[in-house]
Amino acid sequence: MPTTAEPAPPTPFTADDYRARMARAARSAAEAGLSGLLVAPGPDLVHLTGYQPVTTERLTVLVLVEGQDPVLVVPALEAPDAGRAPAAPALKLRDWTDGKDPYAVTAALLEGRGRFGISDNAWAMHLLGMQRELPGTTYTALSDALPMLRAVKDAHELARLEAAGAAADEAYREILQVRFSGRKESEIAADLAALLLRFGHAQVDFTIVGSGPNGANPHHEAGDRVIAEGDMVVLDFGGLRHGYGSDTTRTVHVGEPSAEEQRVHDVVRAAQQAGFEAVRPGAACQDVDRAARAVIDDAGYGAYFIHRTGHGIGVTTHEPPYMIEGEERPLVPGMCFSVEPGIYLPGRFGVRIEDIVTVTESGGRRLNNTPHDMAIVR
Structure with missing residues (x-):
């Protein structure tokens, strides 16, 4: 009996696809009055970069600010995997080693003041770490600030x-x-x-x-x-x-x-x-x-x-x-x-x-x- 062939898998998203998504997200953030976005591991990071790391207590965060290159802050031991992410050619990587302060690494990418959107599923310890490092900043959930970030599909x-x-x-x-x-x-x-x-x-x-x-x-x-x-x-x-x-x-x-x-x-x-x-x-x-x-x-x-x-x-x-x-x-x-x-x-x-x-x-x-x-x- 003949069998139906499995359809060919879809063409993978390219670095250019992810570059466009990140640029659009940064632009939308600026239009919403935000200084930038902090994107933690989870669905937003997958959508924007194709990168899906294991979620741990070590800080991983994508920093998007309009007019600046996207930067992915990652633990040094995970930097090789991050470097193979689909969006890697469109990203700058900033790694940090155990014993160093990842929040200081991230803070150096920001202006020091402002209101930032942050992923809903970001760990509280990471949000509090950013607030401690940058007391002049405030944060709002991405689902509140940019609820339609992933809503319209191409x-x-x-x-x-x-x-x-x-x-x-x-x-x-x-x-x-x-x-x-x-x-x-x-x-x-x-x-x-x-x-x-x-x-x-x-x-x-x-x-x-x-x-x-x-x-x-x-x-x-x-x-x-x-x-x-x-x-x-x-x-x-x-x-x-x-x-x-x-x-x-x-x-x-x-x-x-x-x-x-x-x-x-x-x-x-x-x-x-x-x-x-x-x-x-x-x-x-x-x-x-x-x-x-x-x-x-x-x-x-x-x-x-x-x-x-x-x-x-x-x-x-x-x-x-x-x-x-x-x-x-x-x-x-x-x-x-x-x-x-x-x-x-x-x-x-x-x-x-x-x-x-x-x-x-x-x-x-x-x-x-x-x-x-x-x-x-x-």
Whole structure:
């Protein structure tokens, strides 16, 4: 039987790609009234440099100041790895050895005063060290100062997200073929994880399997509950492929659903469609939430939709922008986020349907394309 060849991996990002990202970040910081950015290991550093060191107590930080060359401060023992980072040709390295003060090394790159953006996941000990070394400086979280730093994807990023979504879709199609009844949630979760890896994911971030009453907990951890005939089962899973995330949810049923279960699923499916149809350039993020929520409210289940309608996705599976009431930031082409309304009836069951969507010039485009109908499993 012929097999489908694995698609060729995407073209790697180049040093020029990272140079442009760092320049754009420094420029955005200056426009936001910041003196510069301090980027710690984590998703922002990966996005800006492709460098992903092990996070330890030793200071690693990327210093971005408009008009200056980007500088990566690293422990001397990690300098060889940093020198092989994809962005290395676009960076200057400043290493420091154990016994020396890394904050003094970093401070020498700054003006001594000013307000700097710093990665949300920077360690407190490093922030306090900088404040001690430069008492004239103040700091603000990057998610507050530049929430859209990673929000708008270029064509190469979109291709990676599309490939991740397609792989998650394949995992869903395959999981429908396994037996659910009589097996533990944790066993189905393990099957999902194996399928994500089989279809090209390098990392599995989560495999939520919420059966029966556990489905009413949106972030239920798959456990030892044995799935039974008559259970609704929420399947929410994703991870990273080629460095970019997947995240999709479908709700299935073991055997034929009751009339109420089918109705709730139909309402969520209509809400998901309404949220998707609200995606267009210039619409506010909150408009997507409002469109999905209105369907659920009108059906009488508003009190049971207990989370935002969506979150951004990229090098992490949760990042800005967020589809939530009060978020008035406009949608622009290249943004990618989930549309995932749900209804959760405590002690009984839950339903959620989730696709990753990207904004195009004319509306929205789904990166998940499996059916939204309630699948019947055995």
